[in-house]
Amino acid sequence: MVKLYLIRHAESEWNPIGRYQGLLDPDLSERGKEQARRLGEYFKDIDIHAIYSSPLKRTMNTALEIARHKGLEVVPEKRVIEIDHGVWSGLLVDEVKKLYAEQFRQWLEEPHNVRFEKGESLEEVYNRVREFLEYVKEKHWGQAVAVVSHTVPMRAMYCALLKVDLSKFWSFGCDNASYSLVHMERDRNVIMRLNITCYLGDLYVEAHKAL
Amino acid sequence: MVKLYLIRHAESEWNPIGRYQGLLDPDLSERGKEQARRLGEYFKDIDIHAIYSSPLKRTMNTALEIARHKGLEVVPEKRVIEIDHGVWSGLLVDEVKKLYAEQFRQWLEEPHNVRFEKGESLEEVYNRVREFLEYVKEKHWGQAVAVVSHTVPMRAMYCALLKVDLSKFWSFGCDNASYSLVHMERDRNVIMRLNITCYLGDLYVEAHKAL
Numbered sequence: 001m002v003k004l005y006l007i008r009h010a011e012s013e014w015n016p017i018g019r020y021q022g023l024l025d026p027d028l029s030e031r032g033k034e035q036a037r038r039l040g041e042y043f044k045d046i047d048i049h050a051i052y053s054s055p056l057k058r059t060m061n062t063a064l065e066i067a068r069h070k071g072l073e074v075v076p077e078k079r080v081i082e083i084d085h086g087v088w089s090g091l092l093v094d095e096v097k098k099l100y101a102e103q104f105r106q107w108l109e110e111p112h113n114v115r116f117e118k119g120e121s122l123e124e125v126y127n128r129v130r131e132f133l134e135y136v137k138e139k140h141w142g143q144a145v146a147v148v149s150h151t152v153p154m155r156a157m158y159c160a161l162l163k164v165d166l167s168k169f170w171s172f173g174c175d176n177a178s179y180s181l182v183h184m185e186r187d188r189n190v191i192m193r194l195n196i197t198c199y200l201g202d203l204y205v206e207a208h209k210a211l
Numbered sequence: 212m213v214k215l216y217l218i219r220h221a222e223s224e225w226n227p228i229g230r231y232q233g234l235l236d237p238d239l240s241e242r243g244k245e246q247a248r249r250l251g252e253y254f255k256d257i258d259i260h261a262i263y264s265s266p267l268k269r270t271m272n273t274a275l276e277i278a279r280h281k282g283l284e285v286v287p288e289k290r291v292i293e294i295d296h297g298v299w300s301g302l303l304v305d306e307v308k309k310l311y312a313e314q315f316r317q318w319l320e321e322p323h324n325v326r327f328e329k330g331e332s333l334e335e336v337y338n339r340v341r342e343f344l345e346y347v348k349e350k351h352w353g354q355a356v357a358v359v360s361h362t363v364p365m366r367a368m369y370c371a372l373l374k375v376d377l378s379k380f381w382s383f384g385c386d387n388a389s390y391s392l393v394h395m396e397r398d399r400n401v402i403m404r405l406n407i408t409c410y411l412g413d414l415y416v417e418a419h420k421a422l
Contacts, residue, residue, distance in 0.1 A: 109398070162382055164375055171373055173392075173403035180405075181384075187320070192384035194391075194405035 002184040003144035009058040010035035010177040018093040022085030027057045035177035040065030042199040049143035052077040063148040079132035082150035086119020112166035129153050130160040161189040175207045213395040214355035220269040221246035221388040229304040233296030238268045246388035251276030253410040260354035263288040274359040290343035293361035297330020323377035340364050341371040372400040386418045
């Protein structure tokens, strides 16, 4: 099997104010940097053979905190980059609610039908993460792999791993600096743990619901 | 919404040796009693309005460790009792593999088709836990509820909560004295956390795969 650790980046500068990021590239907040350090400390005792990360700053700087204890390189992996939110990118949730009310409703209620104007569809994300998961399963059979990514590709990965469609997209918690553990077996994938954050202590912040 | 804490009982006397329990009623092991105490301590700081438990000893004695800090009664709830394993009850995994080889294969590969001789089908469990979940959603709207149960009804509950069929039954980790948190919202259920055991420390034992 493959032991797959799916990790969401620590808090970015824009997470606490509820600003859509997409492919925009704010760095970790001060709290996020500390969250990433705690995550890295926690992973010291966990066997990992490879670390992949979305190439954005918030994910790379989270992944580096895990890598520095392990003598591993972080491999940038575009297939797990955040969804391109298109015209939403850089807007606050409240601005999106006003400017794109109908698509905001659709995003919450039927995400599987969403395609962002000048951006990506959720289905495109689903296809690229599914391809990446197949790649990992083949390349790293018998190993443990960490993947640092974002809420949208992570939730799409849960759907792909369980082989359920994207209408289940919002059914999984995904907090900053959390990890989930998936056992990729020959015939099925098992979500062993989901959205673990116990090492964060007082640095834990519940994720914004619509981001 | 309802905040639903799904808790698996602590280690029973038969868990470490891999003996199928079903409706048979071994008590917690010495380690299980200590696991239950740690679970109870952890839940001290978590708001809970009601505690339901399968009426067997291993679940009730786990639930009581949560209840004692809260001035709550534990409500026995038959709809979340373990599956009736029928003729497997009391047998070791290795004995089942020999005596019921074909059904053991079926249990792992196509659990949705299993009906235990002189016992229950997985579908019967699915139906009773789904009924219970609907009851909880109606009765405890706006509250937080703890439910102490067993691996089979818990995995059936994950399928019911995600509205996926029982072919996904084995897709969720479920260790002794673990908890999961589900947000039951109007239109969907969100698995916020799955199979948390971080309070167990050195008392953590990974669950047997086939039990």
